[in-house]
């Protein structure tokens with residue numbers, strides 16, 4: 264049995280919404296055994312699926328069903344433990360001592376071109392030396408690319424390990440859901456992640472934590488453009504001013520991407536001036552800059 268010319272042309276118009284490209288293709292489709300086979304061919308075609316997918320994803324009904332399907336309660340799968348393999352650490356260390364972990368696992372991974380090892384080490388030692396049971400740690404810009412030790416630094420994973428093993432309240436803020444998603448998967452439930460603009464979140468944290476001190480402030484959000492560093496430096500300065508009410512004597516402040524190639528200041532160019540005004544003590548000056556308020 265063959266299919267009539269009209270049926271093929273009708274299928275083009277009804278299913279693909281256009282005229283056939285040539286008489287040859289009409290003849291090819293006419294050779295199919297049945298109209299059902301013809302319909303299946305059209306419904307499975309790249310052209311139809313691409314159009315249908317576009318329509319489906321744009322439909323409000325789809326968006327609502329999709330969110331519903333993905334946001335059911337995660338029964339029994341609450342996050343608890345850090346995911347070491349996710350950040351490229353296959354051998355899960357058997358120690359509960361943060362500084363032992365830092366020496367054996369984290370330090371070798373931080374010693375790339377950017378060499379954040381000394382900055383992180385100084386920052387964590389200073390935090391420990393504050394001698395607090397539950398210091399408050401705030402971060403802007405969370406772990407976005409898992410395993411990117413040499414590039415971004417995996418600061419959120421390090422801070423999570425500190426909070427878990429030494430004890431701390433740790434909040435990290437990022438305005439990109441993809442970054443928050445990576446950090447959520449990498450870190451333990453000791454870490455509180457906030458999906459929002461860092462300045463807005465810091466203003467609220469400063470207001471609800473009135474009377475407390477931020478013990479460690481790690482700033483690494485708005486990416487630095489070496490050809491135009493001002494927007495990034497300005498954003499980090501705004502973050503600092505937003506959390507300023509919690510910056511007190513003893514607060515440790517670390518800004519990433521400070522000395523980048525020949526550039527000095529980077530993300531911290533404006534914060535450095537504030538630190539000078541406040542006569543803060545410089546703990547480290549390298550790829551990262553670390554200060555402690557006197």
Ligand SMILES: C[S@@+](CC[C@H](N)C(=O)[O-])C[C@H]1O[C@@H](n2cnc3c(N)ncnc32)[C@H](O)[C@@H]1O
Pocket residue numbers: 403404405406407408415416417418419436437438439442459460461462483484485486
């Ligand atoms: C360099 S990455 C952070 C890397 C991370 N600290 C690490 O060591 O792996 C910068 C992050 O800042 C976030 N970001 C950029 N602008 C922001 C803003 N205004 N508020 C909050 N986060 C922001 C980006 O989404 C990105 O995830």
